[in-house]
Amino acid sequence: MRFGKMLNSGDIILANIQFVDTSEIKKRPALVLFEESGNVIVAGITSNLKMNGIKLTKKDGAIKDSIIKLNYIFTISEVMIEKKLFALNNLKRKEVYNELLNKLNKL
Template structure:
């Protein structure tokens, strides 16, 4: 079962097409067989939280907290690695900070 802080490989259907691709994503939480994740990209020009090869990524990447989506648990193919507690705290603090400004 995916856990918060896991970086997983999941099948994703993009909003601008019906195409489904395998992509890495960061698990934010899992509930009722659905997994809420943040997208990860190797496009370093995108804004987000850096994720390095040293931390476990295949390539230096960016966690995109502006790209959050829900996938069925069966779409998650495997866990790639788990963020360190320090990195997980950084990501979740940043997410909380972004959500505070919505109210």
């Protein structure tokens, strides 16, 4: 990992992300769900508060209020990670994983 830290579930990172609809790479925040063998599974985060997802507030550690988008999960290489921003507290992390499990159970 470029910044020399181990990643943990619940870490909020800043990563270089290439979007499907463009070849452009942008720095975006994301929530680490888990990491294995250099691959990091993340959920996207947006500052568009009209989007569906789990609210992330300044109280949680965010720079500005945001939404964790559990409908936007993807894999990135750990070399795409610029830095760790902060870690979710246990209560918020449980909220995220409970919502993710609820969504998976509906499949």
